Amino acid sequence: MLIMKRGEKFLAVALITTAFVLTVLLGTPFGGCDSSSSDKDSDEMVLRHALFTKLKGLDPGDMRDVYSVTVASQICETLYQYHFLKRPYEIVPLLAEEMPEISDDFLTYVIKIKKGVYFQDDKCFPGGRGRELKAEDFIFAIKRIANIKYLSQNWSLFDGKIVGLDEFRRITKGCESEEDVDYSREVEGLTASDEHTLVIKLKKPWPQLVSTALADIATAPIAKEAVYSYGKDIVSHPVGTGPFMLKEWHRGSYVELVRNPKFRGEPYPGEGEPGDAEAGYLDDAGRIMPFADRVVWTVIEEYQPAWLLFLQGKLDNSPIPKDNYNEAITETRELTPAMKQRNIQLKKFWAPSTFWLGFNMQDSVLGENKPLRRAISYAIDREKFIEIFFNGRHLVAHGFIAPLMDSYDPNIKEKGFAQYDPEKARELLKEAEKNYGGKLPVLKMAIPGTNSFNRQLGQFLKRYVTAVGLDVEVEYMDWPTYMEKVNTRSAQMFSSGANASIPDAEDFLGMFYSKYWAPGSNWFNYRNPEFDKLYEKIEVMFDSPERKELYRKMELIVLEDCPAAFLNHRVVFALHHDWYKNYKPHAFAYGMSKYRRIDMKKRAEYKELLKTIK
Amino acid sequence: MSDSHNATRARLPRGRSLWSDGLRRLRRRKLAMACFVVVLIYFSLAGFIYLAELFDWRIGPTLWAEQVGESYAPPSSENILGTDIFGQSVCRKMLYGTKISITVALCASFISIAIGVPLGAIAGYFRGIADEIIVWIYSTLSSVPYILLILAFAVVLRDKTIFGYRLTGITAVYLAIGLTSWVGICRLIRGEIIKHKGRDYVLAAMSYGCSERRIIFKHLIPNVFHLIIIDFSLRFVAFIHAEVILSFLGLGEADRPSWGAMINDARIELSRGVWWQMAAATAAIFFISLSLNIFGDALRDSLDPKLRIQ
Numbered sequence: 022m023l024i025m026k027r028g029e030k031f032l033a034v035a036l037i038t039t040a041f042v043l044t045v046l047l048g049t050p051f052g053g054c055d056s057s058s059s060d061k062d063s064d065e066m067v068l069r070h071a072l073f074t075k076l077k078g079l080d081p082g083d084m085r086d087v088y089s090v091t092v093a094s095q096i097c098e099t100l101y102q103y104h105f106l107k108r109p110y111e112i113v114p115l116l117a118e119e120m121p122e123i124s125d126d127f128l129t130y131v132i133k134i135k136k137g138v139y140f141q142d143d144k145c146f147p148g149g150r151g152r153e154l155k156a157e158d159f160i161f162a163i164k165r166i167a168n169i170k171y172l173s174q175n176w177s178l179f180d181g182k183i184v185g186l187d188e189f190r191r192i193t194k195g196c197e198s199e200e201d202v203d204y205s206r207e208v209e210g211l212t213a214s215d216e217h218t219l220v221i222k223l224k225k226p227w228p229q230l231v232s233t234a235l236a237d238i239a240t241a242p243i244a245k246e247a248v249y250s251y252g253k254d255i256v257s258h259p260v261g262t263g264p265f266m267l268k269e270w271h272r273g274s275y276v277e278l279v280r281n282p283k284f285r286g287e288p289y290p291g292e293g294e295p296g297d298a299e300a301g302y303l304d305d306a307g308r309i310m311p312f313a314d315r316v317v318w319t320v321i322e323e324y325q326p327a328w329l330l331f332l333q334g335k336l337d338n339s340p341i342p343k344d345n346y347n348e349a350i351t352e353t354r355e356l357t358p359a360m361k362q363r364n365i366q367l368k369k370f371w372a373p374s375t376f377w378l379g380f381n382m383q384d385s386v387l388g389e390n391k392p393l394r395r396a397i398s399y400a401i402d403r404e405k406f407i408e409i410f411f412n413g414r415h416l417v418a419h420g421f422i423a424p425l426m427d428s429y430d431p432n433i434k435e436k437g438f439a440q441y442d443p444e445k446a447r448e449l450l451k452e453a454e455k456n457y458g459g460k461l462p463v464l465k466m467a468i469p470g471t472n473s474f475n476r477q478l479g480q481f482l483k484r485y486v487t488a489v490g491l492d493v494e495v496e497y498m499d500w501p502t503y504m505e506k507v508n509t510r511s512a513q514m515f516s517s518g519a520n521a522s523i524p525d526a527e528d529f530l531g532m533f534y535s536k537y538w539a540p541g542s543n544w545f546n547y548r549n550p551e552f553d554k555l556y557e558k559i560e561v562m563f564d565s566p567e568r569k570e571l572y573r574k575m576e577l578i579v580l581e582d583c584p585a586a587f588l589n590h591r592v593v594f595a596l597h598h599d600w601y602k603n604y605k606p607h608a609f610a611y612g613m614s615k616y617r618r619i620d621m622k623k624r625a626e627y628k629e630l631l632k633t634i635k
Numbered sequence: 636m637s638d639s640h641n642a643t644r645a646r647l648p649r650g651r652s653l654w655s656d657g658l659r660r661l662r663r664r665k666l667a668m669a670c671f672v673v674v675l676i677y678f679s680l681a682g683f684i685y686l687a688e689l690f691d692w693r694i695g696p697t698l699w700a701e702q703v704g705e706s707y708a709p710p711s712s713e714n715i716l717g718t719d720i721f722g723q724s725v726c727r728k729m730l731y732g733t734k735i736s737i738t739v740a741l742c743a744s745f746i747s748i749a750i751g752v753p754l755g756a757i758a759g760y761f762r763g764i765a766d767e768i769i770v771w772i773y774s775t776l777s778s779v780p781y782i783l784l785i786l787a788f789a790v791v792l793r794d795k796t797i798f799g800y801r802l803t804g805i806t807a808v809y810l811a812i813g814l815t816s817w818v819g820i821c822r823l824i825r826g827e828i829i830k831h832k833g834r835d836y837v838l839a840a841m842s843y844g845c846s847e848r849r850i851i852f853k854h855l856i857p858n859v860f861h862l863i864i865i866d867f868s869l870r871f872v873a874f875i876h877a878e879v880i881l882s883f884l885g886l887g888e889a890d891r892p893s894w895g896a897m898i899n900d901a902r903i904e905l906s907r908g909v910w911w912q913m914a915a916a917t918a919a920i921f922f923i924s925l926s927l928n929i930f931g932d933a934l935r936d937s938l939d940p941k942l943r944i945q
Contacts, residue, residue: 325903325906344906345906409706471885471886471889472899476900479890481721483890495890
């Protein structure tokens with residue numbers, strides 16, 4: 022009996038001790054449950070951002086969405102990148118030693134790859150130590166995209182461009198699964214003349230090869246050992262050469278990257294454009310990057326909580342939600358005194374984007390009825406649209422080439438394609454009814470999303486289109502349903518937009534090329550033989566005044582046919598705290614975290630500043 | 636003899652049925668009657684909007700889409716509850732939202748009663764394997780959190796075509812609520828039927844050789860019908876709330892105003908100081924919820940024989 026009691030006492034003491042130890046451990050940063058708490062007393066430099074949607078995956082070979090690319094670009098690197106500071110945007114080597122040697126016929130590119138670049142350490146390598154990057158890794162990345170079993174979204178980048186790659190793709194069709202594909206099979210246009218020299222042979226000149234493909238995350242090498250080792254799980258195990266590596270990824274919650282100890286280190290650029298030195302963008306010139314120890318993205322799907330966290334100093338930067346615009350920006354488009362009091366800084370820049378209400382040109386009602394499409398375009402008040410939804414920040418899209426592009430036509434407004442003219446719309450509608458042979462049926466408009474913004478967007482478009490006498494039914498749907506409708510060419514009208522990935526309008530023009538019909542980038546299923554002919558011509562042309570003229574001519578052909586009512590171009594108003602250094606807006610690059618630096622003293626002072634702000 | 640018998644009958648107090656007795660006691664509760672009037676106003680408004688839409692009458696609530704002022708104009712003598720993002724009258728939207736909410740709550744109530752009452756009666760009357768199956772089904776259903784279950788149904792039903800009829804936002808909402816909310820009434824009716832099954836009037840009906848269907852639907856259900864009405868009045872509020880939640884989550888009516896959609900819009904507008912849309916929608920929900928709750932409680936007390944007070 023006595024023994025039992027002693028045993029019970031011992032058990033009780035052991036339980037209490039264990040509970041106490043657990044409580045202490047979980048209550049401290051060592052518990053690791055709360056990453057933000059661990060930041061508090063740490064001297065680590067942590068970049069803190071919000072992600073406004075859940076990440077899909079971090080496999081660079083198969084991603085096109087901005088958020089995945091933003092995170093993956095810190096882990097994986099490309100051969101070339103856009104210069105961080107110079108404007109106009111300039112392509113510079115990243116993993117490449119220098120710019121490519123191009124043959125006289127523009128068909129062969131020889132690219133020297135930097136030596137001494139290593140993949141991050143990972144258990145997929147023998148002994149867990151990352152190996153050196155070789156030319157073969159780039160060949161593997163491109164062949165992987167060509168593998169039909171991999172179903173990469175990026176295949177259209179290479180379709181019909183590299184010698185032997187289309188044949189390789191055809192062979193992969195016969196394989197049972199992705200794993201069965203023999204990547205050692207030779208492709209004539211993709212070879213390594215030595216361990217650090219990549220040779221690419223093209224079928225026809227491709228002037229945008231470097232900017233479109235070799236500076237795109239799609240071609241960033243990911244260790245083949247990781248691809249074989251993790252299989253389908255590679256989406257959450259990216260093994261790259263970049264300045265950061267993935268530490269944690271809680272889907273739908275947060276992503277944390279830590280500095281890659283194997284990273285070779287790169288000097289911060291020493292030259293930029295006039296005014297950069299005064300703006301402090303050259304303060305860190307020559308210092309070895311990255312500066313931050315960790316990068317954390319918290320998934321916050323609503324803008325409002327992200328805005329509040331930004332004001333509390335828990336995020337380094339933030340866009341301005343439309344309902345907080347007046348709180349942040351004055352009528353003269355400057356910061357309000359309240360923001361200045363917090364030492365918040367404003368960055369305004371044009372994004373290379375265009376948004377529209379698209380028409381399915383293969384639809385029996387809309388496709389054959391140009392007056393109807395024109396009527397809808399004339400029925401929409403774009404100025405009002407921008408005022409209501411973007412606080413007047415955006416620009417009216419008179420065409421589809423964004424103002425940031427050098428081929429943007431400054432006189433496009435005078436052509437009058439984006440005019441708001443309800444009377445003209447009504448007249449055109451009468452003509453449209455005549456063409457149709459009676460009263461027009463109810464038109465369906467697909468809106469991607471069911472949240473407040475999308476509902477209001479649908480209501481706005483419906484309100485203006487019905488005001489001129491058309492019947493419209495708005496269909497609100499989730500993104501996959503919307504994509505299915507667009508990809509199966511069954512959406513009649515659809516609200517959409519695009520962001521150019523290179524500072525060349527070819528990205529926009531490609532959206533109207535008939536070979537890229539949905540599920541390709543031509544969601545309008547638009548076809549114009551004259552346009553197609555010109556597109557095939559400009560595709561192989563290098564930058565020149567003649568090409569610029571052709572771009573503008575092609576834009577006018579599309580505007581005349583009216584496959585969409587182009588609405589607006591985005592102008593970004595972004596805020597950041599004064600401790601967030603080297604935040605120079607960049608429209609075409611995503612791997613920016615290596616440049617960013619935190620002024621730890623200023624960040625600490627903000628906590629004190631908050632106490633003084635009512 | 637005959638005269639004295641008639642005189643005796645005349646002296647006896649006249650008997651009152653459960654219903655007339657209940658209504659008499661209900662009428663004595665002034666607050667409950669005031670709440671009943673409020674509920675009636677909401678129902679009349681919803682009915683009136685239906686008629687107005689049917690006959691194309693151009694009255695305030697049906698003209699909710701009309702622009703009456705500037706975007707986000709605050710409440711004023713011109714626009715009593717201000718305007719929304721498009722300059723539409725918030726007051727008109729609130730009134731129109733009554734139609735959506737009442738429609739959803741009514742349809743969902745009828746669906747849940749149509750499923751719950753017969754199943755409860757069958758389970759309670761027949762017991763055995765039928766009872767076990769029905770109890771198993773509703774126990775499984777009730778083990779899933781209510782809102783999650785409605786959400787799942789709403790997502791699955793949305794935009795589906797059934798028998799050639801496309802389920803739009805509002806139809807999917809009331810179907811989702813109705814198909815998931817019959818458990819409570821089913822459980823209640825089952826218990827009551829078990830209790831009533833052994834009573835004299837049921838035994839008498841059995842001894843007369845009445846069919847089981849007749850006993851259930853002609854004798855048992857009329858005797859527990861007051862419970863259905865009480866349950867209906869109390870559940871109605873929950874259904875209005877469910878519609879608001881679904882609309883708030885973007886699964887409700889997308890193209891026309893509803894209280895949930897108004898709250899969803901107003902949520903982000905609050906940060907720019909636009910409070911009137913939120914206030915209007917919550918006030919509309921508050922008054923019908925309060926009225927239905929008070930009236931439902933009073934109805935229960937009035938029709939419950941155990942709570943009879945003179």
